[in-house]
Amino acid sequence: MFGPFFKRSHGPRSRGAAAALAAALAVGAALVLAGCESPSILRAEGSAGSEIVALAIWIFAILAFVLLTVWGLLVFVIVRGRRRPESEASQTKGNLRIEIVWTAIPAVIVTVLFILTVYTTEQIALPDRGAQFTAVGRQWWWDFQFKELGFKAPNEVYVVRERPTSIDVESADVIHSFWVPQMGGKVDMIPGHVNHIRFVPLTDGTYLGECSEFCGAQHGRMRFLFVVVPPDEYSAWVERQQQPAAEPTGADAVAGKTVISSVGCGSCHAIRGTGLKGNFGPDLTHFGSRGGIAAYTLRNTPENLLRWIQDPQAVKPECNMPNVPLPRQQQKELVAYLEELE
Numbered sequence: 001m002f003g004p005f006f007k008r009s010h011g012p013r014s015r016g017a018a019a020a021l022a023a024a025l026a027v028g029a030a031l032v033l034a035g036c037e038s039p040s041i042l043r044a045e046g047s048a049g050s051e052i053v054a055l056a057i058w059i060f061a062i063l064a065f066v067l068l069t070v071w072g073l074l075v076f077v078i079v080r081g082r083r084r085p086e087s088e089a090s091q092t093k094g095n096l097r098i099e100i101v102w103t104a105i106p107a108v109i110v111t112v113l114f115i116l117t118v119y120t121t122e123q124i125a126l127p128d129r130g131a132q133f134t135a136v137g138r139q140w141w142w143d144f145q146f147k148e149l150g151f152k153a154p155n156e157v158y159v160v161r162e163r164p165t166s167i168d169v170e171s172a173d174v175i176h177s178f179w180v181p182q183m184g185g186k187v188d189m190i191p192g193h194v195n196h197i198r199f200v201p202l203t204d205g206t207y208l209g210e211c212s213e214f215c216g217a218q219h220g221r222m223r224f225l226f227v228v229v230p231p232d233e234y235s236a237w238v239e240r241q242q243q244p245a246a247e248p249t250g251a252d253a254v255a256g257k258t259v260i261s262s263v264g265c266g267s268c269h270a271i272r273g274t275g276l277k278g279n280f281g282p283d284l285t286h287f288g289s290r291g292g293i294a295a296y297t298l299r300n301t302p303e304n305l306l307r308w309i310q311d312p313q314a315v316k317p318e319c320n321m322p323n324v325p326l327p328r329q330q331q332k333e334l335v336a337y338l339e340e341l342e
């Protein structure tokens with residue numbers, strides 16, 4: 001489903017027995033989704049996600065045991081008691097021993113589930129060592145702000161494999177929810193309040209993130225890429241992001257730079273190293289390096305970008321990107337410039 005968005009080669013990998021069992025459990029859901037590559041929580045690649053999958057398997061096993069036991073007993077009494085219309089079943093009302101047993105059994109089951117859940121919650125918790133970045137939810141895209149490093153990375157963020165990742169989350173408008181299903185856990189993004197999420201990404205790969213709280217018309221088209229890489233690749237990414245925008249080289253791109261400054265894009269968008277300093281829309285400094293347009297509504301290709309610039313409201317109705325009427329030639333130049341911003 002999101003495979004085509006990757007500009008990187010490697011995707012998520014499964015490993016281990018838990019993953020195999022999880023994969024088996026996911027088969028039913030996968031069939032229903034008929035070929036979609038789902039970012040299943042059962043294919044966990046983060047510390048919190050792995051603990052949650054283990055807990056889910058335990059709870060599933062215990063409840064399956066309860067269900068099969070009850071069904072087994074039911075079948076047993078149906079078979080044993082068949083064709084005896086005249087006999088009355090033995091009466092157990094007021095039998096203290098039986099009352100105690102069938103009160104105690106559910107109490108024990110619930111206690112075991114409670115202890116497992118508290119244990120998992122403890123395992124997931126990581127100490128607060130300060131956030132690497134702030135994720136701001138907006139209608140309908142993600143603003144990843146690396147304040148100390150001096151850049152923003154809309155809708156696509158890199159983190160280091162096997163390093164505890166700590167994220168502050170906020171919202172600029174309504175309530176959203178930050179969720180990378182394969183990392184595990186979600187956290188509400190609430191206007192005027194900072195929440196936190198911490199976990200350790202365990203496996204290199206590009207994972208889909210999404211909004212998990214209904215936040216308006218385009219809630220379903222509010223997605224991002226969460227990219228887990230080794231430390232050296234992360235440093236290289238940070239270095240690239242810190243660079244100001246590249247100077248255009250092609251003739252159309254050079255013209256596009258003039259167009260973008262003259263038609264008012266800068267009231268919403270910023271491009272570091274140019275006069276565009278808008279704060280409302282996504283930072284476009286490295287737009288060309290990103291895999292998607294409009295929070296992964298479209299793949300980032302020149303054709304799709306042209307479609308988006310010509311009529312954003314047709315692609316993503318009710319989004320904050322207005323339709324700006326431009327001559328065909330200027331649209332073409334704009335696309336050429338933006339795609340060169342690697």
Ligand code: CUA
Nearest residue numbers: 176211213215
């Ligand atoms: Cu943002 Cu749903």
